[in-house]
Amino acid sequence: xxxxxxxxxxxxxxxxxxxxxxxxxxxxxxxxxxxxxxxxxxxxxxxxxxxxxxxxxxxxxxxxxxxxxxxxxxxxxxxxxxxxxxxxxxxxxxxxxxxxxxxxxxxxxxxxxxxxxxxxxxxxxxxxxxxxxxxxxxxxxxxxxxxxxxxxxxxxxxxxxxxxxxxxxxxxxxxxxxxxxxxxxxxxxxxxxxxxxxxxxxxxxxxxxxxxxxxxxxxxxxxxxxxxxxxxxxxxxxxxxxxxxxxxxxxxxxxxxxxxxxxxxxxxxxxxxxxxxxxxxxxxxxxxxxxxxxxxxxxxxxxxxxxxxxxxxxxxxxxxxxx
Amino acid sequence: xxxxxxxxxxxxxxxxxxxxxxxxxxxxxxxxxxxxxxxxxxxxxxxxxxxxxxxxxxxxxxxxxxxxxxxxxxxxxxxxxxxxxxxxxxxxxxxxxxxxxxxxxxxxxxxxxxxxxxxxxxxxxxxxxxxxxxxxxxxxxxxxxxxxxxxxxxxxxxxxxxxxxxxxxxxxxxxxxxxxxxxxxxxxxxxxxxxxxxxxxxxxxxxxxxxxxxxxxxxxxxxxxxxxxxxxxxxxxxxxxxxxxxxxxxxxxxxxxxxxxxxxxxxxxxxxxxxxxxxxxxxxxxxxxxxxxxxxxxxxxxxxxxxxxxxxxx
Ligand SMILES: Cc1ncc(C[n+]2csc(CCOP(=O)(O)OP(=O)(O)O)c2C)c(N)n1
Numbered sequence: 313x314x315x316x317x318x319x320x321x322x323x324x325x326x327x328x329x330x331x332x333x334x335x336x337x338x339x340x341x342x343x344x345x346x347x348x349x350x351x352x353x354x355x356x357x358x359x360x361x362x363x364x365x366x367x368x369x370x371x372x373x374x375x376x377x378x379x380x381x382x383x384x385x386x387x388x389x390x391x392x393x394x395x396x397x398x399x400x401x402x403x404x405x406x407x408x409x410x411x412x413x414x415x416x417x418x419x420x421x422x423x424x425x426x427x428x429x430x431x432x433x434x435x436x437x438x439x440x441x442x443x444x445x446x447x448x449x450x451x452x453x454x455x456x457x458x459x460x461x462x463x464x465x466x467x468x469x470x471x472x473x474x475x476x477x478x479x480x481x482x483x484x485x486x487x488x489x490x491x492x493x494x495x496x497x498x499x500x501x502x503x504x505x506x507x508x509x510x511x512x513x514x515x516x517x518x519x520x521x522x523x524x525x526x527x528x529x530x531x532x533x534x535x536x537x538x539x540x541x542x543x544x545x546x547x548x549x550x551x552x553x554x555x556x557x558x559x560x561x562x563x564x565x566x567x568x569x570x571x572x573x574x575x576x577x578x579x580x581x582x583x584x585x586x587x588x589x590x591x592x593x594x595x596x597x598x599x600x601x602x603x604x605x606x607x608x609x610x611x612x613x614x615x616x617x618x619x620x621x622x623x624x625x626x627x628x629x630x631x632x633x634x635x
Numbered sequence: 636x637x638x639x640x641x642x643x644x645x646x647x648x649x650x651x652x653x654x655x656x657x658x659x660x661x662x663x664x665x666x667x668x669x670x671x672x673x674x675x676x677x678x679x680x681x682x683x684x685x686x687x688x689x690x691x692x693x694x695x696x697x698x699x700x701x702x703x704x705x706x707x708x709x710x711x712x713x714x715x716x717x718x719x720x721x722x723x724x725x726x727x728x729x730x731x732x733x734x735x736x737x738x739x740x741x742x743x744x745x746x747x748x749x750x751x752x753x754x755x756x757x758x759x760x761x762x763x764x765x766x767x768x769x770x771x772x773x774x775x776x777x778x779x780x781x782x783x784x785x786x787x788x789x790x791x792x793x794x795x796x797x798x799x800x801x802x803x804x805x806x807x808x809x810x811x812x813x814x815x816x817x818x819x820x821x822x823x824x825x826x827x828x829x830x831x832x833x834x835x836x837x838x839x840x841x842x843x844x845x846x847x848x849x850x851x852x853x854x855x856x857x858x859x860x861x862x863x864x865x866x867x868x869x870x871x872x873x874x875x876x877x878x879x880x881x882x883x884x885x886x887x888x889x890x891x892x893x894x895x896x897x898x899x900x901x902x903x904x905x906x907x908x909x910x911x912x913x914x915x916x917x918x919x920x921x922x923x924x925x926x927x928x929x930x931x932x933x934x935x936x937x938x939x940x941x942x943x944x945x946x947x948x949x
Contacts, residue, residue: 348750461683
């Protein structure tokens with residue numbers, strides 16, 4: 313797939329911004345400055361960045377508990393995200409959601425979700441509306457390998473295929489669901505194989521290669537447009553952190569962990585090498601992107617810290633829409 | 636021993652005692668490491684993320700004579716297996732004319748206070764208390780955690796067992812070895828003649844705190860820990876209200892439609908003549924649990940709310 317320097321650097325920048333956001337959030341949480349739960353996306357950035365590089369403003373995404381990456385890649389403002397993580401009033405939900413339920417409808421971000429696999433069936437609802445309203449747009453459902461063992465995954469894929477809904481299913485197979493290794497929770501090696509059961513295409517790709525991801529999403533969209541039906545994309549990856557920051561369970565093989573975190577496998581240095589080899593960008597560009605991401609996050613944290621908490625009067629706002 | 640350790644101890648003792656007890660749930664291999672070490676994968680079953688299947692497994696295997704204890708993590712996830720709990724587990728004995736019974740336990744962590752936001756903080760005990768066929772236990776101390784969980788395992792019926800997140804590290808004396816507490820028998824945890832406070836779970840220590848504050852002002856509150864919502868020990872509550880003439884029911888779940896209404900109605904129906912004022916209820920505002928720390932703190936009904944409700948009665 314050919315890419316311009318701008319396109320490539322944009323994907324790279326998105327990956328770096330996601331990494332910087334989640335490493336910052338993780339450090340703040342470890343330091344006791346952030347309440348609640350933080351599920352870092354570090355290591356999986358190529359998926360969100362690759363997928364969203366193929367999406368337009370009208371396209372929608374439904375996300376998970378590990379959602380910061382999807383949300384940033386779809387264009388969310390990291391200041392408002394960080395304010396939400398702190399429970400502050402300028403956060404995306406005015407402090408009501410925290411990390412796990414961030415949304416920005418103006419950007420097609422239908423929301424992160426605290427219930428595993430719940431977003432899959434909601435994504436079909438979004439896709440149904442897009443189809444009904446005759447919009448040239450798709451909805452991407454992100455979810456993990458663990459989610460693919462829940463009923464909503466199976467109900468969702470079946471309905472999308474049967475109704476020919478414009479949903480693209482992106483399974484982020486990071487090989488673990490909390491402390492449970494994927495291999496111990498399913499008999500098959502490739503989650504993409506499940507697509508066949510519902511009459512859709514299943515592809516397994518390298519989830520640490522944003523170009524492979526981008527390509528798979530473009531192909532899925534083209535296939536759908538040609539009347540070729542839906543696609544389940546299984547993007548194989550690895551989460552760098554524990555399930556959530558502060559989780560102390562030990563279940564990863566240390567050698568595998570080291571291998572996946574090495575420069576060779578880590579999606580960010582990997583992509584740097586690709587960009588350099590293609591002559592699209594070099595060390596100075598990478599340093600510049602990283603510096604700007606650091607500055608962006610420092611500003612986001614400063615903004616969030618200086619922001620006010622919501623007043624107690626807002627406690628029961630938004631339970632219902634007035635009228 | 637802490638509340639959490641007491642729960643683990645109950646499981647350990649019951650599993651040693653009865654080989655039909657099995658533990659089923661997501662991540663139990665690591666989260667119940669001591670049990671896994673002793674009983675292995677045959678009796679401590681790590682499942683995929685499949686809530687409907689976990690409870691389905693409990694229903695089917697309980698019908699065949701096992702005593703499954705499911706670990707469902709956050710109580711909010713019970714919504715993902717509502718059918719299996721409500722339409723299957725609760726009704727099977729009755730629908731089948733008593734051909735089978737289901738000795739299964741659904742363990743879950745409940746309540747707000749850890750900034751876990753709307754989908755990981757609910758108190759759902761009132762919901763499950765409404766279904767004939769289910770029993771609902773809500774321990775308030777380490778000792779009760781052990782005694783009630785052991786009883787839940789021995790009980791021949793489905794028991795939904797709510798463990799408040801903020802009680803996990805509570806320390807207390809816990810009897811060693813086999814120990815059960817009967818269902819349907821409330822505990823008078825503090826005696827008094829000024830007002831009856833009815834509570835369960837984490838609301839019990841909160842009511843004790845409120846009672847201590849009131850004592851300094853000259854009112855002695857009687858605090859009743861109901862321990863199980865279903866079966867509900869009405870007699871202990873009524874006897875207390877006949878003595879004190881005043882009643883406040885407190886729970887963390889939203890006030891609207893909460894089990895406090897059931898308690899209040901029974902007191903009004905059966906001890907009306909003894910009442911010197913209306914039965915008061917304390918519960919959360921009618922909203923999901925907010926994330927932001929000051930909002931969540933404002934949402935959770937605390938000792939101040941209990942004291943205020945009592946003062947309105949005096
Ligand atoms: C219905 C439901 N069950 C259990 C949980 C608890 N939980 C949160 S994330 C998680 C693991 C999810 O694994 P996976 O879908 O592979 O996503 P990953 O965390 O690896 O990104 C679990 C078990 C939940 N939030 N919702």
